[in-house]
Amino acid sequence: xxxxxxxxxxxxxxxxxxxxxxxxxxxxxxxxxxxxxxxxxxxxxxxxxxxxxxxxxxxxxxxxxxxxxxxxxxxxxxxxxxxxxxxxxxxxxxxxxxxxxxxxxxxxxxxxxx
Amino acid sequence: xxxxxxxxxxxxxxxxxxxxxxxxxxxxxxxxxxxxxxxxxxxxxxxxxxxxxxxxxxxxxxxxxxxxxxxxxxxxxxxxxxxxxxxxxxxxxxxxxxxxxxxxxxxxxxxxxxxxxxxxxxxxxxxxxxxxxxxxxxxxxxxxxxxxxxxxxxxxxxxxxxxxxxxxxxxxxxxxxxxxxxxxxxxxxxxxxxxxxxxxxxxxxxxxxxxxxxxxxxxxxxxxxxxxxxxxxxxxxxxxxxxxxxxxxxxxxxxxxxxxxxxxxxxxxxxxxxxxxxxxxxxxxxxxxxxxxxxxxxxxxxxxxxxxxxxxxxxxxxxxxxxxxxxxxxxxxxxxxxxxxxxxxxxxxxxxxxxxxxxxxxxxxxxxxxxxxxxxxxxxxxxxxxxxxxxxxxxxxxxxxxxxxxxxxxxxxxxxxxxxxxxxxxxxxxxxxxxxx
Numbered sequence: 445x446x447x448x449x450x451x452x453x454x455x456x457x458x459x460x461x462x463x464x465x466x467x468x469x470x471x472x473x474x475x476x477x478x479x480x481x482x483x484x485x486x487x488x489x490x491x492x493x494x495x496x497x498x499x500x501x502x503x504x505x506x507x508x509x510x511x512x513x514x515x516x517x518x519x520x521x522x523x524x525x526x527x528x529x530x531x532x533x534x535x536x537x538x539x540x541x542x543x544x545x546x547x548x549x550x551x552x553x554x555x556x557x558x
Numbered sequence: 559x560x561x562x563x564x565x566x567x568x569x570x571x572x573x574x575x576x577x578x579x580x581x582x583x584x585x586x587x588x589x590x591x592x593x594x595x596x597x598x599x600x601x602x603x604x605x606x607x608x609x610x611x612x613x614x615x616x617x618x619x620x621x622x623x624x625x626x627x628x629x630x631x632x633x634x635x636x637x638x639x640x641x642x643x644x645x646x647x648x649x650x651x652x653x654x655x656x657x658x659x660x661x662x663x664x665x666x667x668x669x670x671x672x673x674x675x676x677x678x679x680x681x682x683x684x685x686x687x688x689x690x691x692x693x694x695x696x697x698x699x700x701x702x703x704x705x706x707x708x709x710x711x712x713x714x715x716x717x718x719x720x721x722x723x724x725x726x727x728x729x730x731x732x733x734x735x736x737x738x739x740x741x742x743x744x745x746x747x748x749x750x751x752x753x754x755x756x757x758x759x760x761x762x763x764x765x766x767x768x769x770x771x772x773x774x775x776x777x778x779x780x781x782x783x784x785x786x787x788x789x790x791x792x793x794x795x796x797x798x799x800x801x802x803x804x805x806x807x808x809x810x811x812x813x814x815x816x817x818x819x820x821x822x823x824x825x826x827x828x829x830x831x832x833x834x835x836x837x838x839x840x841x842x843x844x845x846x847x848x849x850x851x852x853x854x855x856x857x858x859x860x861x862x863x864x865x866x867x868x869x870x871x872x873x874x875x876x877x878x879x880x881x882x883x884x885x886x887x888x889x890x891x892x893x894x895x896x897x898x899x900x901x902x903x904x905x906x907x908x909x910x911x912x913x914x915x916x917x918x919x920x921x922x923x924x925x926x927x928x929x930x931x932x933x934x935x936x937x938x939x940x941x942x943x944x945x946x947x948x949x950x951x952x953x954x955x956x957x958x959x960x961x962x963x964x965x966x967x968x969x970x971x972x973x974x975x976x977x978x979x980x981x982x983x984x985x986x987x988x989x990x991x992x993x994x995x
Contacts, residue, residue: 466602468702469574472609476569479613492614522614542613 459548478542578700604629681749693724799847799856805840806863825872877907910942930959
């Protein structure tokens, strides 16, 4: 039996300026453990992308605006792909993602294709 | 065959925290202890970067080298920025590095030496004692100030101030810190052992509900003690004696608290809960400590702990031997607290009158009179001599002064037993008395 899987893009956004309180090494390790567990649980679905460095540039009408885009309230920190059958499934997987523990952080989900 | 449940690649326990201690030590050796805050920030950034990358992509094969590379670059960048903008006079040129050869230096024994060096830095006589402990917990053990505050029962502000005091003292002593080699630092061994001893006691002497996290402080003291013992500079008999003491006390952690979180005396503890592996390790360190001419309080205290650990029952404890050891302890570390402890052993050995006879001629200093164990012990000994009036007076005072809920509960039980003129069992515990003062 095979189900056609759609591919979704997860855009991980974080509040700009970082979190107000710096996590301790022990807290960071707990966060890592949560992410590792999430990735293991959805090993078949989640295809990791890359991190996104701060800064960059916008080219608009031939004019270049350099980053960092201080006025932005959130910054895109990384992305990933998720292979699953429906948007509803992609939402369920995102709901379990540890990013939800970060205040102000979010996942934007977009299906790939035209 | 069914797919095995996917297990995420796990990090060793406390990996981030311990790696933080290693990295701060290595960077501080490289850039100077007076720049320890810059090093701590660089390490923090590297760990955050690792968290982001590893969370998404999984663990790299060379985790530690990965962290070191990022932290080193981060520190170098911060130094360059500081040099451009800073007019504070910190103009020492950061030496240009080739990160790939630097990485090769991040080897086990180098790292161990650097951590050891940092431990000796913590023992700098210019840093107040309580700041030394906080500084060690921060830089070598990777605890945040909040985590330290929680473990030492102090406010976050108090911990922060102690940390700042340590950093200020270190900034003033740049020259002194950078010049000596690790062998010269060996003269500071007694101060280093004292720090580890205090760290351990901080974590040990409590019956608070959050006992478990305080045991982490004890684990850190043992971890640093092992680091010290492995090195030619630190591998002295007194280091082995301190390790013996810490292992023998740690062996009894789990039996010290009853189901309701109350503190139990040695006589009430379930001896089957004592960790025989830890006792074995402790005894083997005790054997190793018995060489050379050096005889320290750690030797005696470890021997006392061993007597308790090896006694098959409370009744069969060799109280005469323990009384003799406390007398020796009074010799190497004169303190009325040791006399107090001896009186308890003597009371078990030769009866409560003999115990009281040691205390009654004492003219205790004011701080000891305010110490709840002074009253707790006198109260119990008077109770057993049948002097209930005096017993109740002392136990009531002890109850008022007892620092923790568990200790108060224990004393209340004793007081009730006394008021009812019934009850049994002497107050006796190296646990309640702590491992010394």
